[in-house]
Amino acid sequence: MSLKKAYLLVILILIVDQISKIYIKTNFIYGEDGQINVASWFKILLIENEGMAWGTQIPGDYGKLILTLFRLVAVTGIGWWLWDSVKKESSRYLIVAIALILAGAFGNIIDSVFYGVIFDHSHGQTATLFSDQPYGTWFHGKVVDMLYFPIWEGNLPKWLPIWGGQHFTFFNAIFNIADMAISTGVGILIVFNKKAFSGSRKHSELA
Numbered sequence: 001m002s003l004k005k006a007y008l009l010v011i012l013i014l015i016v017d018q019i020s021k022i023y024i025k026t027n028f029i030y031g032e033d034g035q036i037n038v039a040s041w042f043k044i045l046l047i048e049n050e051g052m053a054w055g056t057q058i059p060g061d062y063g064k065l066i067l068t069l070f071r072l073v074a075v076t077g078i079g080w081w082l083w084d085s086v087k088k089e090s091s092r093y094l095i096v097a098i099a100l101i102l103a104g105a106f107g108n109i110i111d112s113v114f115y116g117v118i119f120d121h122s123h124g125q126t127a128t129l130f131s132d133q134p135y136g137t138w139f140h141g142k143v144v145d146m147l148y149f150p151i152w153e154g155n156l157p158k159w160l161p162i163w164g165g166q167h168f169t170f171f172n173a174i175f176n177i178a179d180m181a182i183s184t185g186v187g188i189l190i191v192f193n194k195k196a197f198s199g200s201r202k203h204s205e206l207a
Helices: 003-027 063-087 092-118 177-191
Strands: 036-039 042-049 143-148 152-155 167-170
Touching: 003 042, 003 063, 003 092, 003 143, 003 177, 063 092, 092 143, 092 177, 143 177
Parallel strands: none
Antiparallel strands: 036 042, 042 143, 152 167
């Protein structure tokens, strides 16, 4: 795979990711359940987070800034990895995986860097793009998530140890297109590990 095609893949994912986020931000109110019920197991629900897994945060006034700067450094490294892999004619599995991870990481970084200064808040209202009253500052934006797949929800059997009788949702993570790209890229590296790291693409072509 050429570097041009790899960059095209990254750009296409970024476009889809940002269009979906901007649409959700300007048409949905934060945390209102059932905004779009596509099916009993698939909903579209606007939430926002600081950009770390499971909504965790780095404490302190500079925690978010540190996280965003770290992510910028990480994306730079991933970008170099993609460039180097293409130049070395690495496996297409590896190049596609890196491109997906790069696009996903870049997509969420855009939220972190810019969203705090181009949107107002989404609590009790739909956000306004390019608002004159933004909710944050540069590098302090929140990542937009919206895809929710509560495949099963109910009370667990009482005979189960520890969690018996408790309300449980599978699967309760809410994510976005960028997260999907990162997860898919990592999945390719895990499932097709030998093909991804087998060396020249001449010896490892996609079927």
